[in-house]
Amino acid sequence: xxESLTLRRPDDFHLHLRDGALLxxxxxxxxxxxxxxxVMPNLDPPVLTGADAERYRKxxxxxxxxxxxxxxxxxxxxxxxxxxxxxxxxxxxxxAGVVAGKLYPEGVTTNSSDGVRDVLALxxxxxxxxxxxxxxxxxxxxxxxxxxxxxxxFLFEVLPELARSFPELRIVVEHVSTAAAVDWVQHQPGANxxxxxxVHHLLLTLDDVVGGMLSPHHxxxxxxxxxxxxxxxxxxxxxxxxxFFLGTDSAPHPREAKESAQGCAGVFTAxxxxxxxxxVFEEQSALDMLDAFCSGHGAAFYGLLPxxxxxxxxxxxWTVPVDYDGVVPxxxxxxxxxxxxxxxxxxSA
Amino acid sequence: xxESLTLRRPDDFHLHLRDGALLxxxxxxxxxxxxxxxVMPNLDPPVLTGADAERYRKxxxxxxxxxxxxxxxxxxxxxxxxxxxxxxxxxxxxxAGVVAGKLYPEGVTTNSSDGVRDVLALxxxxxxxxxxxxxxxxxxxxxxxxxxxxxxxFLFEVLPELARSFPELRIVVEHVSTAAAVDWVQHQPGANxxxxxxVHHLLLTLDDVVGGMLSPHHxxxxxxxxxxxxxxxxxxxxxxxxxFFLGTDSAPHPREAKESAQGCAGVFTAxxxxxxxxxVFEEQSALDMLDAFCSGHGAAFYGLLPxxxxxxxxxxxWTVPVDYDGVVPxxxxxxxxxxxxxxxxxxSA
Numbered sequence: 001x002x003e004s005l006t007l008r009r010p011d012d013f014h015l016h017l018r019d020g021a022l023l024x025x026x027x028x029x030x031x032x033x034x035x036x037x038x039v040m041p042n043l044d045p046p047v048l049t050g051a052d053a054e055r056y057r058k059x060x061x062x063x064x065x066x067x068x069x070x071x072x073x074x075x076x077x078x079x080x081x082x083x084x085x086x087x088x089x090x091x092x093x094x095x096a097g098v099v100a101g102k103l104y105p106e107g108v109t110t111n112s113s114d115g116v117r118d119v120l121a122l123x124x125x126x127x128x129x130x131x132x133x134x135x136x137x138x139x140x141x142x143x144x145x146x147x148x149x150x151x152x153x154f155l156f157e158v159l160p161e162l163a164r165s166f167p168e169l170r171i172v173v174e175h176v177s178t179a180a181a182v183d184w185v186q187h188q189p190g191a192n193x194x195x196x197x198x199v200h201h202l203l204l205t206l207d208d209v210v211g212g213m214l215s216p217h218h219x220x221x222x223x224x225x226x227x228x229x230x231x232x233x234x235x236x237x238x239x240x241x242x243x244f245f246l247g248t249d250s251a252p253h254p255r256e257a258k259e260s261a262q263g264c265a266g267v268f269t270a271x272x273x274x275x276x277x278x279x280v281f282e283e284q285s286a287l288d289m290l291d292a293f294c295s296g297h298g299a300a301f302y303g304l305l306p307x308x309x310x311x312x313x314x315x316x317x318w319t320v321p322v323d324y325d326g327v328v329p330x331x332x333x334x335x336x337x338x339x340x341x342x343x344x345x346x347x348s349a
Numbered sequence: 350x351x352e353s354l355t356l357r358r359p360d361d362f363h364l365h366l367r368d369g370a371l372l373x374x375x376x377x378x379x380x381x382x383x384x385x386x387x388v389m390p391n392l393d394p395p396v397l398t399g400a401d402a403e404r405y406r407k408x409x410x411x412x413x414x415x416x417x418x419x420x421x422x423x424x425x426x427x428x429x430x431x432x433x434x435x436x437x438x439x440x441x442x443x444x445a446g447v448v449a450g451k452l453y454p455e456g457v458t459t460n461s462s463d464g465v466r467d468v469l470a471l472x473x474x475x476x477x478x479x480x481x482x483x484x485x486x487x488x489x490x491x492x493x494x495x496x497x498x499x500x501x502x503f504l505f506e507v508l509p510e511l512a513r514s515f516p517e518l519r520i521v522v523e524h525v526s527t528a529a530a531v532d533w534v535q536h537q538p539g540a541n542x543x544x545x546x547x548v549h550h551l552l553l554t555l556d557d558v559v560g561g562m563l564s565p566h567h568x569x570x571x572x573x574x575x576x577x578x579x580x581x582x583x584x585x586x587x588x589x590x591x592x593f594f595l596g597t598d599s600a601p602h603p604r605e606a607k608e609s610a611q612g613c614a615g616v617f618t619a620x621x622x623x624x625x626x627x628x629v630f631e632e633q634s635a636l637d638m639l640d641a642f643c644s645g646h647g648a649a650f651y652g653l654l655p656x657x658x659x660x661x662x663x664x665x666x667w668t669v670p671v672d673y674d675g676v677v678p679x680x681x682x683x684x685x686x687x688x689x690x691x692x693x694x695x696x697s698a
Contacts, residue, residue: 146554146555146556146560146575146576147555147556147559205495206495206559207496209559210558210559211495213612213614214607214609214612215611215612216609216610216612226495226497258610259609260565260608261564261565261566261604261608261677262563263562263563263565264562264563265562265563328610
């Protein structure tokens with residue numbers, strides 16, 4: 001049994017960093033482990049243009065650790081695709097270095113009330129994205145369907161026409177939560193469609209949310225589904241199929257916003273992502289596939305070189321903190337068999 | 350449109366009254382509206398014998414309002430059927446006036462760690478219950494199944510043999526939450542099988558728990574299911590079929606036990622049950638069936654006369670309190686079209 005595991009430094013292709021004080025609080029946990037992360041634009045107010053993204057990028061760079069682990073972290077910027085987005089906004093964003101546009105159907109999750117109602121009406125925007133080389137990242141749920149059916153409804157009603165109409169557009173179906181979505185991605189004819197997989201969808205089912213006592217810290221959108229769905233997601237992650245890669249969707253909410261009469265959706269996984277991934281991949285006898293999943297496929301899909309440098313995991317019991325300044329991580333308080341090898345001064349140690 | 354609705358005084362055939370201070374706090378809300386209620390035995394320690402039930406009955410009687418609305422409320426006592434229950438305990442309980450035995454599969458809900466693992470191994474107990482005239486009330490879920498499948502698994506794996514083996518035993522499948530359970534009860538050949546329906550399963554689906562923000566005050570066991578399941582439950586309730594009657598499963602938990610990292614299961618409906626039922630039945634153009642559902646069928650199944658007296662509902666907007674001494678009711682803060690006509694000094698006014 002290997003006592004350590006060395007990966008190319010990983011990328012997180014779906015991350016919520018928020019802004020202000022919370023940004024400063026959570027960024028070090030990602031920056032200590034990941035070389036890059038695709039930063040979601042659903043701030044309030046949202047990141048809608050290249051100029052917004054440039055401002056937000058500067059705020060993120062300013063919040064990085066000044067030296068040591070994470071000081072070279074690079075944010076990959078996104079804008080939010082909303083009904084008022086235009087091809088000119090897309091071209092301008094691309095010129096400003098934005099790499100992806102994020103589309104939320106209206107009302108589907110946190111800060112999505114300005115989301116898109118008629119996705120397929122944005123054809124000119126998608127054409128401009130394809131031409132400018134921006135990736136389209138989709139929260140693939142139809143909000144007015146029953147919660148367990150939302151992803152499949154989006155798969156059937158929106159994705160096929162989108163993929164057919166824009167074969168040059170790179171599309172990422174984010175945080176796949178059903179066997180149906182995994183299957184759909186696997187059967188796309190081109191290499192332009194991929195999917196991100198979160199750490200928590202590899203680990204949780206609906207039983208972990210409502211099957212015992214209610215667990216707000218396991219509550220996310222899309223909500224975790226059946227054991228067979230989880231099994232399909234795990235199989236895709238460890239398969240080596242380059243269309244599946246890590247996007248944690250790590251989302252920090254203060255404890256009181258989760259343990260509430262109206263609990264926020266989102267699971268905070270940034271500090272625990274790699275130890276949990278190593279555990280899942282080892283259970284599948286697939287530790288050798290972890291590097292491709294979290295350090296290879298995503299960069300390749302985005303046309304990026306792998307990060308320089310490496311990240312080492314050690315097979316040493318590590319007890320996850322019960323919270324990080326009031327933000328509760330996945331597996332809080334439990335002991336994991338792997339830990340990230342970071343100097344004790346580093347954020348994730 | 351009728352401006353008031355007069356029912357025979359209703360019965361609640363599934364109620365959690367707890368004990369100690371919480372009993373004193375919640376009992377008036379039930380006693381002001383219901384003539385009788387079947388009181389669940391899952392205290393800590395549980396109600397296991399006729400002597401336990403007699404003690405608990407005295408505590409409940411002592412907690413009734415001393416005069417006015419609710420002073421004549423009558424608790425119908427239950428014991429908990431556990432692996433150590435014997436035919437002698439059953440006979441003794443029946444002699445003490447206990448009317449039902451409640452069986453929880455092990456680990457399925459609040460205070461059920463002493464529940465039954467092998468239901469069908471309790472044949473002698475069920476035979477004694479049939480002979481003594483005790484009703485068997487079942488929390489019909491198989492705990493080790495996926496949360497959405499637990500009721501159907503119990504239906505297929507336990508109930509058919511139980512109903513076939515003990516045709517003289519009256520069985521109540523409590524808080525039906527699926528179309529499958531409704532269908533199974535409807536297709537039983539004898540009159541010995543019935544089902545209770547809660548107020549919250551008439552109103553909620555899983556969307557109300559995890560479909561928007563997380564709603565701990567909508568979290569119950571069995572968890573609310575699909576819209577088609579809810580529709581089947583509503584149809585059964587308004588159908589006039591005597592095998593379906595009200596058992597609210599009203600369960601008070603302090604707000605902090607619900608809005609928690611480990612939220613308790615249960616919905617507090619005692620003070621809102623009748624206004625909500627009138628709303629549901631009226632939406633189905635079935636106000637004329639409400640009396641049978643909440644004041645007729647249950648008493649008949651238990652071999653009891655209807656309660657003396659009546660309860661009047663008035664078509665007057667009523668805003669549900671945001672909590673009752675820290676216990677949050679269903680529809681807290683919303684305005685309902687019906688209210689119970691109780692003197693302003695009464696508990697539910």
